[in-house]
Amino acid sequence: GQNIDQPTEMTATEGAIVQINCTYQTSGFNGLFWYQQHAGEAPTFLSYNVLDGLEEKGRFSSFLSRSKGYSYLLLKELQMKDSASYLCAVSLNTGKLIFGQGTTLQVKP
């Protein structure tokens, strides 16, 4: 079957760095998305990785290892507004998209 695992909750301090992991067991892997979702709001697109390696976008970076079935989202210089849920989603070569349950990040002063 298809499975995606993320930690349910994480806590970090303002100004720090936090890494949110996502592991997946799927067949027909195509790429991996990260979305951010603030409480009561819609998910918004953060990043998409197809090839192995690190993609950097400002304070946010996303890493993918296809051979290990592993990705992480790295958030630097944490701000209070980064408190949100972070959703990992795997796209398959069948066109299917599978979401993980999300990681709720709380940033504390």
Place this chain on the structure above:
Amino acid sequence: DAGITQSPRHKVTETGTPVTLRCHQTENHRYMYWYRQDPGHGLRLIHYSYGVKDTDKGEVSDGYSVSRSKTEDFLLTLESATSSQTSVYFCAISEDRGFNSPLHFGNGTRLTVT
């Protein structure tokens, strides 16, 4: 931000009644999707559309139907609402299929079935 409007934003209905949720886009994207989001389950695909009058089932389609008579509108109908359909429903659009392009989500509809 992608122009996606969902209506209503909140609805309370009784078990057994039909309910229709509307999604309207101004981006002229071909692909539209309906998801539900529940604690412990993440986002799950109900139905999607790849063009006017072209729709297909997702992973949790039982009890739901959809229609797309115009590019900009995608309707989700709960034929006879049940308490298990209490959820937050999100509409999404994308430029192309294959899920290689990101989804852009509407603001969601919170539905409560009593």
